[in-house]
Amino acid sequence: MAIRPCRDIRPGEKMRQIRNTLLVMALGLFPTLLFAQNPPEGVRLGLRYQPEYLPKLVVLPFAAQTGAEAMTQPVSGIVRRDLDYGDRFELLDAGVGAVPGATVNLSLWKERGADWVLEGELTPGDASGSRLRLVLHDAVYGRVRGEYTFALPAQGDPGFRLAVHAASDEVTRWATGTPGPASSRIAFVLQARGAKEMYVIDYDGENVQRLTNDGSIVLSPAWAPDGRQIAYMSYASGVPYLYEMDLASGRTRVISDRDGLNATPDYSPDGSLIAFATSVAGNTEVATIRRDRSGGVQRQTTGRGSDSLSPSFSPDGRRFAFESNRLGEPHIYVMSVGGNDARLVSDYAYGVRSYNTSPDWAPTGEKIAYHTRINDIHQIVVVDLADGSRRLLTNEWWNEDPSWGPDGRHLVMSSRDRDGGGLFILDTVSGRIRPLLRGVGYGLPAWSPALLRTQSPAVR
Amino acid sequence: MKPRLVFALMLAAGTVAGCSCCPPIAEAPAPAPARPPVDDGAAARARADSIAAAQALAARQAEERARMARAQEVLTAIVYFAYDSSQLDAPSEDILRQKAAILRANPSLELRIEGHTDERGSTEYNLALGQRRAESIRTFLVGFGIPQGRLSTISYGEERPAVQASNEAAWARNRRGEFAITAGSITTVPPEVR
Secondary structure, three states, rough: OOOOEEOOOOOOOOOOOOOOOOOOOOOOOOOOOOOOOOOOOOOOOOOOOOOOOOOEEEOOOOOOOOOOOOHHHHHHHHHHHHHHHHHOOEEEEHEEEEEEOOOHHHHHHOOOOOOOOEEEEEOOOOOOEEEEEEEEEEEEOOEEEEEEEEEEEOOOOOOOHHHHHHHHHHHHHHHHHHOOOOOOOOEEEOOOOOEEEEEEEEEEOOOOOOOOOOEEEEEEEEEEEOEEEEEEOOOOOOOOEEEEEEEOOOOEEEEEEOOEEEEEEOOOOOOOEEEEEEEEEEEEEEEEEEOOOOEEEOOOOOOOOOOOOEEEEEOOEEEEEEEEOOOOOOOEEEEEOOOOOEEEEEOOOOOOOOOEEEEEOOOOOOOEEEEEEEEEEEEEEEEEEEOOOOOOOOOOOOOOOOOEEOOOOEEEEEEEEEHHHEEEEEOOOOOOOOEEEEEEOOOEEEEEOOOOOOOOOOOO | OOOOHHHHHHHHHHHOOOOOOOOOOOOEEEEEEEEOOOHHHHHHHHHHHHHHHHHHHHHHHHHHHHHHHHHHHHHHHOOOOOOOOOOOHHHHHHHHHHHHHHHHHOOOOOOEEEEEOOOOOHHHHHHHHHHHHHHHHHHHHHOOOOOOOHHEEEEEEEEOOHHHHHHHHHHHHHOOEEEEEEEEEOOOOOOOOO
């Protein structure tokens, strides 16, 4: 099956939104109401996303010094799309009258409803690269909020798009205080012709790249915190071992080849440990191993006749979330690394069937996404560990295996039957959903950390 | 029956019948001797006796082959599981007891136990479920005296369905334990195999 990135999304185009706002998801108050019990026939669970005011941003046509004119369209196109996909702004049309390089009339833009105005200029840089100067104006207060000159590699360079994405993320940081998720990629597996291979794609659907070609089964890719390696499970040797691939060289090495299962890896945020699931005395347990493989395997969970797997580290690396069927059916737990304090965080009601798996701890804080089963269909839930409240984020189609983006706001998920199936990106604040890859056989997406951050001087 | 005895029997059958793949000797009599027989009656009796013996051997050999085939079938017979369960039901336990008898009678045999699930659960959770099914089968066989070292386990989770369909009939066929012989072969068929 051919990879079909969804490039039909034009900048500014409004994505499909979740329309149903039937019920406030005050799940902290009614913990068993919506998840543990299936709703009566004919009743649909509603979603309520926070109504959020989106500041309006206009991206003026980029100017160019002699020799960089050809770069303005591709670069401004990427920046516009990044700012749209970030879901932090509503993009205004600059209009046909806007002249590149003209003096910015902020009061005019303010009258036209803009909160932010972005100016860009490209100049030829060293060697074959270019330089992108971006200036973000605060139209409301009539002043410059941030400005910086970013070095860009040549357009054909593999790092070109990433460098532009990093500039877009910095614009988002100037305006909102936190960077956007654009300088990132998403690893996933694709089933085709009886095999499952691992791929990686830019967060905006560009640059699909195949990483394995073993004709075997690859599962559960996980990114190293520096984004340079991916750990994954493969049956390439005939049995399920864990491997680590170095993305620059393509070389792989074995991380764990214990008897039985070696599955579901996750890196600690400092990159020193890999947590994974492995067979111990007939059970599947979460264990950790040092990344340099010194010191042996440390068992973390004690299931006593049950299975524990799919670990996901907290941002401080001191705790991890995992799934376990110790109560009979799978639930989500949190415990300390090296501790004995597993705490249930998904919804549980005695005697009521439930199924909660595939936890992913947000890189930015006390939130864990996972999927639950409602009426035999998987849907995405986020639990806020601060108050224990849970929010249902999807209620249409089959959605599973969520993975947080580096902004801790967007999730990538696999949706088996939504618009023909594929991988989709969900804004957990607005509910906006956009397709990343459409088709059958995509699964287990893993969103990378930020792959490039250009730190400009402090925001004014 | 001891392996050596079976081997001797097969050797004997081979000597008389030529080889195990040829038709029974009764349908292909040896060429007549060149010299006229001294005692027609005694020669005919001897000849009839040897034909009868060969026929009996061939029959036993055929029966043994059938038992071998049956043992092979039993050793690799699939066992099935209920939804999200690794419990063995009575028919599965019956098959596993016969497998254990074959493994006991053939100490060189080694098995790989493959745990599989249906597609309904989560991909990763199903890896653990498949592993638990394989372990459940191994624990049962070890309980019948088979050394753990002769039984390896592997989970394929939901990745290798036997039937490619999304309905209850297909799911029931996909929740299973499969068996592959990784070393040795069946030389002795124990009486437990029916």
